[in-house]
Each structure stands twice: as C-alpha cells, then as structure tokens.
Amino acid sequence: MTSDEPHGAKADRPVVLLQLGIGVREFDLPDGSTLGDLLRRAGVDVPGEGLMIDGRPMAELVLLKPGMIVSLSPPSKPVSRFGDWRSTVGMFHDDPTFAQVVEAGRLIREADRAQARQEADNEEEAAGTIVPRPRRSPKTARRKRTAS
Numbered sequence: 750m751t752s753d754e755p756h757g758a759k760a761d762r763p764v765v766l767l768q769l770g771i772g773v774r775e776f777d778l779p780d781g782s783t784l785g786d787l788l789r790r791a792g793v794d795v796p797g798e799g800l801m802i803d804g805r806p807m808a809e810l811v812l813l814k815p816g817m818i819v820s821l822s823p824p825s826k827p828v829s830r831f832g833d834w835r836s837t838v839g840m841f842h843d844d845p846t847f848a849q850v851v852e853a854g855r856l857i858r859e860a861d862r863a864q865a866r867q868e869a870d871n872e873e874e875a876a877g878t879i880v881p882r883p884r885r886s887p888k889t890a891r892r893k894r895t896a897s
Contacts, residue, residue: 756818769822786809787819795821807839 763775764787776790785808788795795808802810812817841847 764813765818766793767820768793769820778815782813782815784808787813788802791841791887793821863877 761776764782766774766776766787768774774791778786778790785806788808801807821887
C-alpha cells in the first residue's frame with residue numbers, strides 16, 4: 750500500500766481508495782471531507798457526475814470517516830441505444846429446428862385454447878347457461894386450412 754499523504758496529519762486512520770486495475774492509495778483527509786474531496790485529491794474523474802441532490806453533486810454530500818474504504822471500478826462498456834437484439838434478426842431463417850419449435854408452440858397454444866373452451870362449456874352447462882360462441886374470423890379459418 751502506498752500513501753499519497755502523511756499519516757496522522759489530519760485523521761487517525763486514512764481513507765483507502767481502491768481502484769480496480771490501478772491499485773490501493775491512502776489519503777489523510779480533514780474531518781468533514783466528502784467523497785468529492787477524495788476524488789479531487791486523487792485526481793479521479795468519475796463519469797456520471799450528473800446525479801444531483803438539491804443542486805449539489807452526490808459526491809459532495811457523502812461524508813467520509815477515517816478508515817473508510819472507497820472502491821472504484823473501471824467504467825462499463827457503453828451499451829448501444831438500439832440494444833443487441835438487432836443482431837439476432839434472421840438468425841433462425843430456414844432453420845428446421847426453429848421451425849419445429851415454432852410449430853410445437855402453436856400446437857401448445859391451440860391445445861390450451863381448446864382446453865379453456867371445454868372448461869368454459871362445462872361451467873356453462875353446469876350453471877345451465879349456454880352462451881353461443883362467436884364464429885372464427887375468416888383469417889383464423891384460413892390459417893387453420895393452410896397449416897394442415
């Protein structure tokens with residue numbers, strides 16, 4: 750551990766700054782010092798300083814006590830505002846396994862719908878109220894014929 754300030758000058762225990770990929774540094778800070786004071790003394794520019802509370806940067810509101818350990822990790826890689834999902838478009842085109850998965854999902858949904866209809870019919874029959882079902886739209890009927 751290296752010290753950037755002489756120990757014992759201002760506090761009985763230094764504040765420790767851990768910077769991943771850089772190392773460990775100790776700072777003796779006067780009482781009432783903030784995280785912002787530490788970062789300035791260390792010459793560290795932290796991205797995201799736009800976070801304000803009552804018009805003051807958050808780092809200026811966090812008081813440090815002797816012996817505290819402050820850890821800084823390197824900034825994460827920026828994420829594209831469009832996200833990564835676009836790179837997956839078309840990746841299953843003409844993939845027979847994917848086509849089987851889609852078909853299996855369609856069959857499961859149809860079975861779930863048929864079961865729900867049967868349960869509704871049983872409840873209506875038990876209650877003595879049979880409600881006529883709406884006819885399938887021509888679009889749905891067409892899909893049924895072409896799927897066969």
